[in-house]
Every structure is written in structure tokens, then in C-alpha cells.
Amino acid sequence: MSSFGDLHWVSGAGWSLAWRIQKQTGSGLEIWFADFMGKRVMWRGSAPFAIVPYHRPHAGSEPPAPENCYKDGLDTQGGGAEFRALKHFASNSGQWWTDTTMDAGVDTEAVVAENGSADDFNPAALVISAKFQCGWYQYVHRWEFAADGSIHPKVAMGGQLNPFTPSTAHLHNFYFRIDLDIAGQFPNDVVEVFDHNSLNDPGGDGWKLVKQQGKLLADPQTARKWRVRNTISKNAIGEFRSYEFEVPQESGRDQYSTGDVWVTVYRGDSVQQGEGVGASGCSDIELEKVYAIGPLDTTKGNDIVVWVAVHSHHEPRNNSEEAIFLPYHYAEFSMRPRSFEIFKDLGPIESQVIELPKGKHGHR
Amino acid sequence: MLGPLSKTEERRAVKFATMHFLKQAGDNARYRMIDVSLRIEKPQGMKQIPSRKLQVVFADYSGRRSIAVLVDDKGKVLHDEVLSYEPSLSEEERAEAREIALGDERVALIAKRRNVFVSEVSPLTHDTGPKAARMIGLRYVLLQKKQYTHLATAVISITDQEVVSFEKSEGEQPNQH
Numbered sequence: 001m002s003s004f005g006d007l008h009w010v011s012g013a014g015w016s017l018a019w020r021i022q023k024q025t026g027s028g029l030e031i032w033f034a035d036f037m038g039k040r041v042m043w044r045g046s047a048p049f050a051i052v053p054y055h056r057p058h059a060g061s062e063p064p065a066p067e068n069c070y071k072d073g074l075d076t077q078g079g080g081a082e083f084r085a086l087k088h089f090a091s092n093s094g095q096w097w098t099d100t101t102m103d104a105g106v107d108t109e110a111v112v113a114e115n116g117s118a119d120d121f122n123p124a125a126l127v128i129s130a131k132f133q134c135g136w137y138q139y140v141h142r143w144e145f146a147a148d149g150s151i152h153p154k155v156a157m158g159g160q161l162n163p164f165t166p167s168t169a170h171l172h173n174f175y176f177r178i179d180l181d182i183a184g185q186f187p188n189d190v191v192e193v194f195d196h197n198s199l200n201d202p203g204g205d206g207w208k209l210v211k212q213q214g215k216l217l218a219d220p221q222t223a224r225k226w227r228v229r230n231t232i233s234k235n236a237i238g239e240f241r242s243y244e245f246e247v248p249q250e251s252g253r254d255q256y257s258t259g260d261v262w263v264t265v266y267r268g269d270s271v272q273q274g275e276g277v278g279a280s281g282c283s284d285i286e287l288e289k290v291y292a293i294g295p296l297d298t299t300k301g302n303d304i305v306v307w308v309a310v311h312s313h314h315e316p317r318n319n320s321e322e323a324i325f326l327p328y329h330y331a332e333f334s335m336r337p338r339s340f341e342i343f344k345d346l347g348p349i350e351s352q353v354i355e356l357p358k359g360k361h362g363h364r
Numbered sequence: 365m366l367g368p369l370s371k372t373e374e375r376r377a378v379k380f381a382t383m384h385f386l387k388q389a390g391d392n393a394r395y396r397m398i399d400v401s402l403r404i405e406k407p408q409g410m411k412q413i414p415s416r417k418l419q420v421v422f423a424d425y426s427g428r429r430s431i432a433v434l435v436d437d438k439g440k441v442l443h444d445e446v447l448s449y450e451p452s453l454s455e456e457e458r459a460e461a462r463e464i465a466l467g468d469e470r471v472a473l474i475a476k477r478r479n480v481f482v483s484e485v486s487p488l489t490h491d492t493g494p495k496a497a498r499m500i501g502l503r504y505v506l507l508q509k510k511q512y513t514h515l516a517t518a519v520i521s522i523t524d525q526e527v528v529s530f531e532k533s534e535g536e537q538p539n540q541h
Contacts (some may be wrong), residue, residue: 005401006368022401026452032404043406060504061514061533064488075449076486079501079517082452098481098507135483163512186406269405270419272431272456274448303406 001074003106006089007032012115012126013147017042021085021107027082027274028140029111029130036149036270037341040184041243043266044177047141047155048274049073050134051173051284052080053256071254071278072134078282083139084130085110085314093325094160103133123147136160136293140328149340151243153178154332157314160325166318173257174331175274175284176308179266182241183233187303190229190296191263194244195222203222213292215259218249226261227338231301239339245306247333250311256283259309264292266303284309365416366404366485373418373437376401381420381433384441394425400456403434417442421451427522440467458484461500461520462485468527474504474515481505487519487528497523 009020034042053069063070063079070080087109090102102308104110110130118124124147138159144152153164155174162168182189187346191210198204207227210216218224229242247260264272264287277286287307296302312331316322380401389395403419416437423430430451434442453461462482465471474480485501500520505514514533520530 002369002374002401007402023399023452064517071486074452079488079503081483081485097483098505110460135485164514181406266406270403271448310432 001222006107008108008111008113009161010113010126011125011126012113012233013145013151015126015145015212017126017128017145018090019113020108021113021130023309024104025084028085028132028139029128029143031128031143034145034151036145036337039340040181041337042151042358043179043181043186044269045143045151045283046235046273047073047153047174047176048076049175049184049277050139050155051175051256051278051282052170053173053193053254053282054153054165054168054170056170059160062162062164067256067282069282070135071282072137072139074274075276077278080278081135083134086131086133086138088112088129088131089129090133092137092138092158094163096133096138097136097159118147125178133159136163137326140330142330149337151335152332153308154330155310156328156330157312158326158328161316161318161322162188166323167316169313169315171251171254171257172312172314172331173284174310174312175277175287176333177273177311178245178306178308178335180228180243180304180306180335182228182230184242185232186232187266188231188233188301189304190226190231190298190301191306192242193302194225194227195219197222208296210263211295211296211298213263213294215288215292216261216263218247218260219254220249222249226303226306228306231299235339235341241340242338243335244338245308245333245335247308247310249311250331251311251312256281257309257311258284260305260311261309262287263296264305264307265294265296266305272305297300365413366402369400369402369418372477376439377418377420377435380439380441381418381422381435384433384444385422385424385431387421388431388444389424389427393427396423396425396454396456397421398423398430399451407441415481421447423451423454423457423498423522425498426525430498450496450498453498457498457522458500461522464520464522464525465502465518465527468518468530470530470532471502471504471516471518471527474532477506477515479506479508480515481507483515497521499523499528 031045056068071077072080116125126145130140140156142154164199176226194209215352227242227244399421403417430447434446483503487501504515516532519529
């Protein structure tokens with residue numbers, strides 16, 4: 001058994017999946033082989049890098065000019081740092097920037113897999129979390145798999161403010177790579193874009209097929225969302241199964257983080273994982289110009305890989321609440337199933353008692 | 365197929381991958397094995413399960429490239445590939461970079477001061493230049509009475525065993541935390 005890099009299997013809330021941290025210092029937490037109610041939903045999900053531009057000119061030396069922008073995580077750029085796995089009980093503090101005593105020695109020290117029970121307001125959920133030091137910052141990678149079939153990938157920002165320019169506002173743009181394999185049927189997915197255009201009924205809402213790989217933009221005015229829809233797998237009444245992406249942004253786009261969603265196709269699990277992105281001026285332009293290139297098969301489908309950027313603007317409270325440390329602030333998006341199952345009664349799902357494997361996993 | 369990597373399996377993979385690598389790079393190549401891990405790739409057919417492959421990655425300093433050698437669970441070499449990106453630095457490389465830095469008098473003067481710590485960062489593009497190399501940036505910071513002062517940044521080429529750039533941070537305004 002390796003210190004890092006092995007798959008660890010967990011289950012709960014109708015889900016079974018594996019988690020992995022490839023290296024103690026690298027690109028963070030990955031989720032593999034996520035099956036819901038015995039059906040494959042996701043081959044792999046990861047949040048391998050973040051792009052963090054600062055307002056400029058700023059008072060400190062970090063982040064350095066000319067870009068004043070970090071790419072953190074995989075294939076760092078602009079003075080950025082990799083994600084360093086901490087023991088899961090390491091405090092939320094900037095201390096672990098200079099002190100390595102809370103570095104995780106093995107991956108199971110870093111990850112917590114919890115089975116959250118259903119309550120009066122939420123379904124049960126299998127939740128996988130780990131925290132990573134990144135310079136003075138701390139990032140929490142957290143994936144929630146709910147008993148209603150939805151997936152909620154999240155990243156929290158914590159640690160401490162940039163000590164060289166604590167009052168300078170900046171943006172955290174987190175990039176998630178999502179490889180869905182709906183019902184295990186690949187390469188048979190298409191991507192569609194939803195817009196609510198008017199209150200007409202019918203015709204006010206509509207889905208449009210995406211015909212080319214490329215960059216897509218959010219639009220709250222039209223309740224825009226996206227879906228990966230299978231072209232083969234149907235439910236009992238003949239509807240194609242799909243997963244919808246809802247990306248409620250806390251901030252807009254800029255010259256560093258230029259999009260919200262990118263549609264690409266699977267080219268392997270060792271390429272197009274985020275490497276090379278940021279090489280041109282610390283922007284994400286490579287996702288559009290290098291990764292998301294080529295036509296899509298809108299009839300048969302492709303093995304679709306979706307990149308999602310979650311944008312969050314941070315105006316520091318450096319003289320008060322954030323002077324010592326940053327209380328965790330989560331940014332997230334959701335993926336929800338459509339046309340999978342009719343939940344006849346929530347009881348059987350919510351009350352499922354699903355055991356985690358015993359030992360070695362640092363699980364609660 | 366997806367079970368944990370055993371020590372025996374790891375040793376076998378490294379042995380055969382190294383032999384394969386040296387056949388290409390030559391016995392005089394300066395290199396380092398920087399990673400061995402399970403490599404998972406989606407199978408071609410839906411009903412197939414992924415085959416078990418191990419990836420052994422070498423930093424080929426002489427050839428200025430990084431190479432992954434793919435080995436099956438019996439140690440048989442399947443193929444190799446030149447990586448189009450620089451994989452993450454190994455712990456050995458990080459330690460070596462700090463040693464190289466300390467060999468430079470400008471860095472040593474700062475690094476040996478009390479209460480100075482080193483933070484690893486990516487080098488800036490204008491520091492790395494066009495030559496492909498294994499690089500790291502080392503940021504030297506003074507931590508005194510809860511004040512951080514950025515003293516200097518050195519960029520180290522592990523490939524070329526040298527300090528590529530050194531920049532003192534002048535006029536840094538420390539901040540209270």
C-alpha cells in the first residue's frame with residue numbers, strides 16, 4: 001500500500017465510489033467510479049487547480065507582476081503553490097504554511113468520509129472531504145453525494161490572508177474536471193444548454209444541443225444551466241437519462257478566468273487534467289484553445305468531459321473577522337439527475353444504513 | 365485491478381522500467397525516478413474493466429524531458445511516452461533544490477538568518493526561459509513577531525544544478541498578523 005495514490009472505496013446514501021489523492025503535494029482530492037443505486041454516474045471528478053488574480057497595483061510583492069495572478073494546484077504558474085495535503089484535523093490557520101507538522105503522512109490521514117443521516121430538511125449524503133495548504137491559504141475539497149442522486153462539489157477557502165498585502169481584494173476561480181459516464185454508457189453523451197427566455201407556455205424554456213467542443217458562458221437572466229444527456233440509456237417511460245449542471249456564480253469572468261463551462265471529450269486520464277492551463281499569462285485560455293477543440297457527434301454522442309469554473313470574489317475583512325485567520329467560505333456548484341428514477345417514497349433511500357469499510361481510512 | 369499498489373509490485377515495476385529507460389537514455393544519462401503510481405485509463409469497451417498498469421516516471425535531466433514508462437502488473441513494459449508537461453517535483457528534487465540554493469552565496473546569506481523559512485512556488489515565465497528544465501521557485505520569508513517580510517526569491521534549475529535567478533525584495537512593507 002502506498003502513502004498516496006491508492007483508491008479507497010466508500011459507500012453510503014445510495015452511492016458507492018472511490019477517492020484518491022495522487023500525491024501529498026499536487027492537485028488535491030479526486031473521486032472515481034461514482035455509482036448511484038448501482039448505476040454508474042461519474043467516471044472521475046477532480047478540482048485540480050485554481051486561478052487567483054489580485055487587484056493591482058497592490059502594496060506587496062506577492063503575487064508578483066506582471067500578472068499579479070497565481071495558478072495553484074497542478075502545474076503551478078505565476079508564483080502559485082501546489083495543494084499540500086494536511087491531516088484532516090489541522091486547524092484552519094496560516095500556521096501550516098511555515099510548519100509542516102500537520103502534513104498528512106498517508107492519504108488516509110487527510111480524508112474524512114462521512115455518512116450524513118437524513119434529517120427533516122435534507123436527504124442523507126455521503127460526504128468526502130480533505131484540506132490542503134496552499135501557501136498561506138488553505139483549501140478544502142469536499143464532494144457531497146446526496147441520496148436524491150445529486151452531487152455537490154465544493155471548495156472552501158481558509159487559512160490566512162496574503163500577509164504581504166492583506167487588504168487587497170482578489171478572486172478565487174476553482175476549476176473542476178467532471179467526466180460523467182451516465183449509466184456506464186460511453187461514448188454516448190451529448191451536451192445541451194438550457195435557457196428560460198420568456199413566460200410563454202409552451203415555448204418559454206428551451207434546450208439547445210451543443211455541436212462543437214468549446215467554452216460556454218453562464219447567464220443568470222435566462223436561468224442558464226447545462227446538461228450531459230445520454231443518447232442510449234432511458235428510464236421506464238422512455239426519457240433519456242441526464243445530469244444537469246447548475247453553477248450559481250459569486251463573481252463574473254475576467255481576462256484570467258474567461259468562462260464558466262467548457263465542453264471537451266475524454267482523451268485519457270493522464271492528459272488534459274489541467275496541465276498547460278495558465279501557461280499564457282496565467283489565464284484559462286488553454287481550456288478553450290487547446291482542450292476544447294473539435295466537433296461533437298450530436299447523434300451518437302461522445303465521451304464528454306466537462307470543465308466547470310466556480311468564481312468567487314474576496315474583499316478581505318483584514319481589520320476584523322479575517323485579521324487572524326479566514327473562516328471557511330465555500331464556493332460550489334451542483335449536478336442533479338433528470339429522468340433517472342421516480343422516487344416513490346423517500347423512506348427506503350433515506351433510511352438506508354450503509355456501512356463504510358472498516359479500518360485504515362480515517363473515516364468517521 | 366484497482367487494488368492498492370504493493371511494495372513488491374512497485375519494486376518490480378521500477379526495476380523493469382529503469383532498465384527500459386536506460387536502454388533509451390544511455391548508461392551515462394543523469395536522471396531520477398520521480399514517481400511510481402497506479403495508472404488508470406478508461407477501457408475501450410463499456411463492459412471491460414480497466415487493466416492494471418503502473419506508471420514509472422523519470423526526470424531525464426540529460427535529455428531535458430520527462431518520460432513515463434508503463435508496466436503491467438507482472439513487470440512487463442507496455443510502452444513509454446515523453447510527457448508534454450513537467451510533472452510535480454519529487455521530495456528528493458525539492459530537497460536538492462534547497463541545497464543548490466544554499467550553495468549560492470547570495471541565497472545563503474539570507475537563508476541562514478534566524479527565523480527565515482522557505483516557501484515553494486512556481487517560477488515566473490520570464491525566469492524559466494525557453495529551455496525545458498525542472499525548476500522551482502524558493503521564496504525566503506522572515507517571520508518575526510508575527511510579521512512576515514519577503515526577503516528574496518530564488519529560482520533553481522534542478523536540471524542544470526544552478527540558481528537561474530535571484531531577486532531580493534526591496535522595500536517590503538511588513539504587515540502585522
